[in-house]
Amino acid sequence: MELLEKIQHLFGSYGYSVLFFGLLLEFIALPFPGETTMAYAGYLSYKGQLDFGILAILAFLGTTIGMTITYFIGAKAGLPFIVRYGKWFLFKQDKLDKTQKWFAKYGNALIFIGYFIPGVRHFTGYFAGIAAVPFRKFALYAYSGALFWVVLFLGIGKVFGPQWNAVFHLAHQYAAYIVAGIGLLLIAAVLYRYRKAWGQRSIRKSSPIRQKQNAE
Numbered sequence: 001m002e003l004l005e006k007i008q009h010l011f012g013s014y015g016y017s018v019l020f021f022g023l024l025l026e027f028i029a030l031p032f033p034g035e036t037t038m039a040y041a042g043y044l045s046y047k048g049q050l051d052f053g054i055l056a057i058l059a060f061l062g063t064t065i066g067m068t069i070t071y072f073i074g075a076k077a078g079l080p081f082i083v084r085y086g087k088w089f090l091f092k093q094d095k096l097d098k099t100q101k102w103f104a105k106y107g108n109a110l111i112f113i114g115y116f117i118p119g120v121r122h123f124t125g126y127f128a129g130i131a132a133v134p135f136r137k138f139a140l141y142a143y144s145g146a147l148f149w150v151v152l153f154l155g156i157g158k159v160f161g162p163q164w165n166a167v168f169h170l171a172h173q174y175a176a177y178i179v180a181g182i183g184l185l186l187i188a189a190v191l192y193r194y195r196k197a198w199g200q201r202s203i204r205k206s207s208p209i210r211q212k213q214n215a216e
Helices: 002-014 017-026 034-046 052-089 093-106 109-116 124-130 135-215
Strands: none
Touching: 002 017, 002 034, 017 034, 017 052, 034 052, 034 135, 052 124, 052 135, 093 109, 093 124, 109 124, 109 135, 124 135
């Protein structure tokens, strides 16, 4: 409740800018409860106090700008700099080690799913830069992941209204599973469409042959 009261006070004092600057700073690894703040902002939208579209745009921009900054810091400074001076930015060694292991295991996909893993999303941008992931590929994973993350948690407050807090805790606990399930559904949909398109192409190719055989 104390955290929620602080968030309420911030919105009361600074309005929309809380979401933009808060998320930007969170991805530079400064402490900010981004997911809770987005869910509460969605609830304010449900009450008609804030506009959902503006919230989504500002949250997306804050997130992607913060991620992009960390990417270039990682690319220019490298891991030794992060390890040596990270403590000044509240980088804990155990979190750095955890992110490094996850990045080695999942590669570029971690840039997308890392938003939903506590203690990891703050560092994926740095490690993407350190690993020299091409910027276009980084942007594809990071920006699409940011859009999904932002809409999910803002949507919890917008859709569930007064029950947002209970739903938020469930979503926060099972977010990784939710993302994995949606990812599998998307892959299945793409494969289905590809298979259907391939089948239609095969039919079109075989049609002239059949017509020729019938003519003979």
